[in-house]
Structure formats: structure tokens, C-alpha cells
Amino acid sequence: MGSTPNSYGGVAWMVRYGKSDTSGYTVNDPAQTAAVSGVRYRTQASQAQAGPNKSLDSSFGTLHAKVSKVANARIAGGSLRAKLAAVPLIDRLGRVLRDVSPATGSGIDSGPIDYQAGHLALTDWPAGNPTLQIEGGLQQFGDQLVGAVSFRTPVSPLRPSSLTLAATSQAGTTLTASANADGVINSAQVVGRVDYQSGVARVYFRRSDAPEADQVLDVSHLGIAGVTTIAPQNVYAETVRYSAVGYTYLPLDAAVLGLDPVRLPSDGRVPIYRKGGFVVVGNEQTFGPNHVSNGQTLNLGRTRLSRIKVLGADGSVIATGYSTDLDAGTVTFTDVTGYAQPVTVIHRIEDMAMVSDVQISGRLSFTRPLTHAYPAGSSVSSALVLGDQRARVSVLFDQQTWNNTWADAPTGAVAPATYDDARAPLGVTNAGALTERWALEFTAPTQYRVTGEHVGQIATGNTGEDCSPVNPATGAPYFTIKATGWGSGWAAGNVLRFNTVGALGPVWLVRTVQQGPETVTDDRFELIARGDVDRP
Structure with a gap:
């Protein structure tokens, strides 16, 4: 040669x-x-x-x-x-x-x-x-030296404790390290963390000697106990190697899943953070437990809160007997009768922002600065933006008889009487209405029962007075039917059918649990509906 x-x-x-x-x-x-x-x-x-x-x-x-x-x-x-x-x-x-x-x-x-x-x-x-x-x-010539690397494995999730990494330092020394079951990499030469679910790793190379004051790198964001700063060390980029064991999944049967699996990745997961998408950055803290009394005000220590929730000693949510001031960060108790004392107050701060950049290391950039200081342990949640929503009545008609079929058009002959919704329109509010199909079935010329397709029978009423069945989740009526709209001519068996659309947008939740041993002791998620929460 x-x-x-x-x-x-x-x-x-x-x-x-x-x-x-x-x-x-x-x-x-x-x-x-x-x-x-x-x-x-x-x-x-x-x-x-x-x-x-x-x-x-x-x-x-x-x-x-x-x-x-x-x-x-x-x-x-x-x-x-x-x-x-x-x-x-x-x-x-x-x-x-x-x-x-x-x-x-x-x-x-x-x-x-x-x-x-x-x-x-x-x-x-x-x-x-x-x-x-x-x-x-x-x-x-012109070697590329790096002190840290971020990478994502081509297959994920990874088997815990399977990731190992090696590199050659500028001095020719081979650096090796392995991740533990929690995804933490902490050796004398390498420190970092890997997310086994996504296959994303962030690794820093370090020297074992004590660093000078001006040669310290802050790695506290890794959340590794006892490791806040390191003395960085360069390695040759082309010598960085890793090995890991990943899992692959067979595609789900379309008949079982209910949709064409071709539209999904092979493991059934889709990204939740994208450029131009919205996220909610939040931090939740607890105050207490405290024994509270009537007239007592608790200062939670933070201002411009997005939510306050009071829990009793039995873990149940307490919804009455107090008032809140989110801007001041206080809760004042007015009636503590029946409380399971002591109580704990959960308070939360939030910022909703548009994502401008997403890195494989898990770092997100936003189009505007956050307005709160978020400590370690804060969360970033994906947000499904539905736009302007309002409650309304979408369908209204009557039938002479009803065969318990929930259709959105009359079936058979119409009833001899009718409800005058021009003079007495059905009333709905954003707080109480939900997306549901309703049937008011007459049991007598002036008596009827109120049944929902999903909520079942919730009330009875008569044509001589307004009917406002209460939604127990919000304390506001599902709807209001005014007595002035009924008129006469109704008979047993007649039915008034109508549909309501709630202010909440419809969301389809699909969750699958793979076969295998239990991996966590508390596996849960929470959905929060936000309306006009644009707090500066």
C-alpha cells in the first residue's frame, strides 16, 4: 500500500x-x-x-x-x-x-x-x-472531541440494566460504564441517565481527580444523588460505543384494537411533544396536614395558582365549606362541619406554552418565557387544544311511541302534542351540560321520566313546573326544560327526544397493558379540563 x-x-x-x-x-x-x-x-x-x-x-x-x-x-x-x-x-x-x-x-x-x-x-x-x-x-486530522453525548437507541423500550457504554479519552484511556435498574450511569469516568421507555440517554464524561474551581460542570439536572458537579473530560466522538437489549412488539389485531394498526408505530406509541404543539408545565405541592376551623385562612406560600384541592384525612376530596383566592394563594374555611381532620391542601402552578424545539435528550424549548420558577420534580404534560367550546342543544323532536332506540331522527309517527322550543328553548350551561342523548317519556298526560343514554334515569317531572336535573359532578343542571313550553295534548307513551353537547371536547382514551410482571406499584394518570386558564 x-x-x-x-x-x-x-x-x-x-x-x-x-x-x-x-x-x-x-x-x-x-x-x-x-x-x-x-x-x-x-x-x-x-x-x-x-x-x-x-x-x-x-x-x-x-x-x-x-x-x-x-x-x-x-x-x-x-x-x-x-x-x-x-x-x-x-x-x-x-x-x-x-x-x-x-x-x-x-x-x-x-x-x-x-x-x-x-x-x-x-x-x-x-x-x-x-x-x-x-x-x-x-x-x-481535526479530531472531534466531545465531553457529553445524547443519543436514542433504534429500538425501545430497553431492558433495564442492559445499557453499557465505552469510549476512548483524549489520553487513550478506555472509559466504560453501565446503567443500573433505574437508568442511572454513575462511575468514576462516566455519569448520565437513560430513559428505558424511550431509549434516550444523556451521558457526560469526567475525570476522577478533583476539579479546579473554573473547571466544574453542573450536572444537577440529571437528578443523581450525590452528583451535582463533575470535572469534564473529552473523548473521541468516533470511539463512543454502546450496547443494549431492546423489546419489539407484534402489531395489534385491527379487530381487537378497533382501528387500523397501520396508522400506529410498531409498538403502538406516538410522540406527544412536537414543534408547534402545546404543553402545560406544572408543579404541584402539598400544604399540611393541618387541623382547620371556621374563619381560618391558610397562606399556601405561592401566588398565581392554577388550582387548589382540599383532601380530608381519609383521602377524599372536600368540595365545600371554603373559598379560595388563586392570585393570593390562600384558602379560607367557612364551614368545616363533617371534615375528616386534619386536612391537606394541594396547590398547583402552571404555564401553558407552545413548543418551539424538541431534542432527543428530552429538552423542550418554548416560544415564550415561563412565568413561574419551577423546582426539580415539576412535570410537563401534553395538551390537546380544542379551541372555543360551548354547550348547546343539537337535536329536538317528538315521537308518538318509543322503542328504546337512540336515533337522531324520528322513528314512526310524531306525537299529537309538541314542545314549543321557540318560546321556551331548552337551557344549557357550560358548567352542567354534557354530551348525551335524552328521552323524556310520558307516563301520564302530565307526568314524565328523564332518561339519558349513558347516565340512565336521573329524574321525574311534570308539565306544570320547570325541570332542572342536577349534574352531581358540577352541581349545575344538565339542562332546564321550562313548563311554558309544554302546552297540552300529551299522552302516556309519548316521548320528547333531544341531544345536548357539552362544552368539553370528546376525547378517546385507549390504554393497553402488556403481559408481564408488575413494574410499578402506583400506575395512574390524570385528565384535567382547562377552560380560559390563561393566567399571566
Whole structure:
């Protein structure tokens, strides 16, 4: 192979014995080198065939060699191909290997290689005064040095404790580390964290010595106990390697899933953070528990809150007997009768923002600054923006009889009477209405029962007075039917059918639980409907 500015081949490296040389490398005196000869051994094949013993001669100590290379260049990792007394050598991650098996890729570690200096320190070589012959290799200019890397594995989720990582430092030292079951990487040379569900990892390389005051890198965002700062160390980017075990999933049957799985990724998951999407950044804290009394005001210690929730000692939500001031961050109790004391107050701050950038490391950038200071442990939630919503009545008609079929058009003959919705329109509010189909079925000329398709029978009424069944979730009526709209002529069996549409947008929730052992003790999620929550 001919020499080029970026490669070398067919040139002999200088193998030197002696106390020192002009390059400043200290080497062993040949007299101090231990020689071993006549070692007899038998291969597995010869053992089975009762063949003759074999023998070899070898030397142990430190044999130093250096390649003549272009100034300011370094040997490219993994490019060395050489022979030492007919024994093939290669380099791998800063180590020189000999007798590498083409079947398994494993070999005997013979010592380190300094890529920058072009220096080998072989601790195991053939006996005698061997000549090192270079058969091929590359010299590299303008190395890319990095102190941290972020990456995402091509397969996820990963099996816990399966991620291992290796890299070669600028000094030629091999750095290795593994992640524990919690995804934490914390060794003397590497610190970082991996999310096994997404396969995203963030890793920093560090020195083991104490850093100077101006050589400290803050890594507290990793959330690793006892690790807040490190002394950074550079590694060659092309030497960073990792291995991990990931899971793959078979696609779900469309008949079971209810939709075409072609529209979903192979593992059934979709990204929830995208450029141009909205997220809600929040932090929830607790105050208490405290024994409270009538007239007592609790200052929660934070202002411009988005939500306050009071819990009794039994864990149930307390919805009455107090008033809140979200701007001031206070709650005042007016009637604590029936409270399970002591009570705990949960308070939350939030910012809703548009995402401007999403990094594979999990870092999000927003189009505007956040208005609160969010401590560690805060959450980022995806937001489904539905636009302007309002409650309304979408369908209204009557039938002479009803066969319990929930259709959005009359079935059969209409009733002899009708409801005058022009003079007395059905009333709905954003607070009480929900998306539901309703039937008011007459049991007598002036008596009827109120039934919902999903909520069942909720009330009875008569044509002589207004009917306003209360939604127990909000304390506001589902709807209001005025007495002035009924008129006369109604008979038992007649039905008034109408549909209401709530101010909440419809959301389809699909959740699957894969077969396998339990991985968490408290697996839950929470949906929060936000209306006009644009608090500065």
C-alpha cells in the first residue's frame, strides 16, 4: 500500500529497547525482560486425537513501539493492521489485540495504544527481537472531541440494566460504564441517565481527580444523588460505543384494537411533544396536614395558582365549606362541619406554552418565557387544544311511541302534542351540560321520566313546573326544560327526544397493558379540563 496524506502502509515502526529515547518514552532493558520458551500445550483437537504437544516461545515485560506519522495527526481508532514477527495485530477501543479470531472477533489483549502520540506499549509479544510491520491504517486530522453525548437507541423500550457504554479519552484511556435498574450511569469516568421507555440517554464524561474551581460542570439536572458537579473530560466522538437489549412488539389485531394498526408505530406509541404543539408545565405541592376551623385562612406560600384541592384525612376530596383566592394563594374555611381532620391542601402552578424545539435528550424549548420558577420534580404534560367550546342543544323532536332506540331522527309517527322550543328553548350551561342523548317519556298526560343514554334515569317531572336535573359532578343542571313550553295534548307513551353537547371536547382514551410482571406499584394518570386558564 502506498503512503498518502491520510493513510500509511508498508512502513516499519521503530521498535526500541533501552533506557530511553529521544521521543521521551521510557522502555525496558532487554536484560530485564522475562523470556519464556518451550511452553508445551495441546489443542482441543489434538487432545481428542492424542496428537503431539505444541510449543511456543514468548516474552513478557513492556515492548514500546512508535509510528512515524504526520505532525498534529492521530491514528484513527480501529484502523491499525500490523504484524509482529508474523503475529497479526489490530487495535480496538484503545487496546492492541493479537490473534483475533475471524469467527468470534475476540483476541488477546497485548497492551494499550495512544492514538494521539502513535505509541504502543505491548506487554505480551513473541520471543526474540521481533520487527513490527504496519500493513495498513489511517491518520486522522481535526479530531472531534466531545465531553457529553445524547443519543436514542433504534429500538425501545430497553431492558433495564442492559445499557453499557465505552469510549476512548483524549489520553487513550478506555472509559466504560453501565446503567443500573433505574437508568442511572454513575462511575468514576462516566455519569448520565437513560430513559428505558424511550431509549434516550444523556451521558457526560469526567475525570476522577478533583476539579479546579473554573473547571466544574453542573450536572444537577440529571437528578443523581450525590452528583451535582463533575470535572469534564473529552473523548473521541468516533470511539463512543454502546450496547443494549431492546423489546419489539407484534402489531395489534385491527379487530381487537378497533382501528387500523397501520396508522400506529410498531409498538403502538406516538410522540406527544412536537414543534408547534402545546404543553402545560406544572408543579404541584402539598400544604399540611393541618387541623382547620371556621374563619381560618391558610397562606399556601405561592401566588398565581392554577388550582387548589382540599383532601380530608381519609383521602377524599372536600368540595365545600371554603373559598379560595388563586392570585393570593390562600384558602379560607367557612364551614368545616363533617371534615375528616386534619386536612391537606394541594396547590398547583402552571404555564401553558407552545413548543418551539424538541431534542432527543428530552429538552423542550418554548416560544415564550415561563412565568413561574419551577423546582426539580415539576412535570410537563401534553395538551390537546380544542379551541372555543360551548354547550348547546343539537337535536329536538317528538315521537308518538318509543322503542328504546337512540336515533337522531324520528322513528314512526310524531306525537299529537309538541314542545314549543321557540318560546321556551331548552337551557344549557357550560358548567352542567354534557354530551348525551335524552328521552323524556310520558307516563301520564302530565307526568314524565328523564332518561339519558349513558347516565340512565336521573329524574321525574311534570308539565306544570320547570325541570332542572342536577349534574352531581358540577352541581349545575344538565339542562332546564321550562313548563311554558309544554302546552297540552300529551299522552302516556309519548316521548320528547333531544341531544345536548357539552362544552368539553370528546376525547378517546385507549390504554393497553402488556403481559408481564408488575413494574410499578402506583400506575395512574390524570385528565384535567382547562377552560380560559390563561393566567399571566
